[in-house]
Amino acid sequence: MKVGRRFRGLFLTAAIGVGIAVAPTATAEPAPGCSGWQVDTVASDLEELENLEPDGQGGFYLSGRSRVYHIDAAGEVTTVLENLRFPRGLQLVGTDLYVVTGSDGALSRYDTGTGELTYLATMTVPNGLLRLPDGxxxxxxxxxxxxxxxTGVTRYRHETGAVETKWSPIPRSEGLALSLDRQSVYTDDLFTGQVINIPLATPDRWTVVATVPGLFPGLDDLTITNSGELYVAAHVEGAIHRVDPVTGATCRIASGLSSGWTGPSSVRIGPDGAGFALYVTVFDGTLRRLRPPPGTDLTPVHTA
Structure with a gap:
């Protein structure tokens, strides 16, 4: 719904107006890997960017306000879908790119080889998107x-086409990431700064595993490394945080990525030369790259 997106903007603006956007918190000496990150811009002057998905060839798909872009390993940007109703979450499976659109709630499959777009189901104002191991x-x-x-977290049953709202009755959630053991998913809460674990077998028994500090970081999306660490985009604060879901420890690895309504909206791991970096979409229309300090393990999870 356009009303919903507008309400979100008004909510964030109000939060900033009362001074709860980027209030710093007292911290101890940064943990290893929490300082020394280098930030640069990969692409700019795009639409308000919501989500991104690695293409497996050194590039990404990105969802904008009305279109889906592709940016290749050389940095060339092309539009692959346009005139969409607020595209949000993206997931690439083989040559099929799955996308949800916010205004009409559609889950669709885009064949990146033929260019065919196929409607699958209506998901009721979806935001994040994650494909589970069972499809x-x-x-x-x-x-x-x-x-x-x-509506909580909604599940689309691919074998029957059934849509199950409140599959997990968690009151609010944004991003989604599969746990390393593939038995649960992580999500986050824009309002509370909480990072949450939802067991796939018992989705009504979700638990809070960490809380990102600050009066209102405004968590938007997250991703997981092969070592089990989470990286979380704090939209309102304009920062990226590292979270250990086992101990609950958190640290800020980057800030100043625009803030408030124009802040970071999604974070993913992608190749960077012989190693890996974090890539971040920002509502100011930029794709940023965060290069880690030496010794940081950013190996992504291979889910094939």
Whole structure:
């Protein structure tokens, strides 16, 4: 719904207006790997960017306000889909790119080889998107869509086409990442700064594993490394945080990535030369690259 997206913007603006956007918190000496990150810009002057997905060839797909872009390993940007109703979460499976659109709630499959777009289901104001090991999809409900009943995390059953709202009755959630043991998923809460674990076998028994400090970081999306660490985009604060879901420890690895309504919206791991870097979409229309300090393990999870 356009009303929902507008309400989200008004909510964030109000939060900033009362001074709860980027208030720093007292911290001890940074943990290893929390300082020394280098930030640069890969692409700019794009639409308000919501999500990104590695293409497996050194590039990415990115969802903008009305279109889906592809940026290749050389940095060339092309538009692959346009005139969409607020595209949000993206997932690439083989040559098929799955996308959810916020205004009409559609889950669709885009064949990157033929260019064919196929509608699959309506998910009720979806935001994040994750394909599970069994082929089902999960979508999140951010909780700022005015007038829309609480839908929790929704599951799309790919074998039957059934859509199960409140598969997990978590009140609000944004990004989604599969745990290393593939038995649960992580998500985050824009309002509370909480990082949450949802067991796939018992989705009604979700637990909070960490809370990102600050009065209102405004968590938006997250990704996981092969060592089990989470990296979380704090939209309102304009920062990226590292989270240990086992101990609950957190640290800020980068800040100043624009803030408030124009802040970072998604984070993923991608190749960078012989190693890896974090790539971040920002509502100011830029794709940023965060290069880690020496010794940081950013090996991505291989889910094939």
């Amino acid at each position: 089902d999809f999960l979508t999140t409900w951010i909780g700022t869509d005015f007038g829309v009943p609480h």
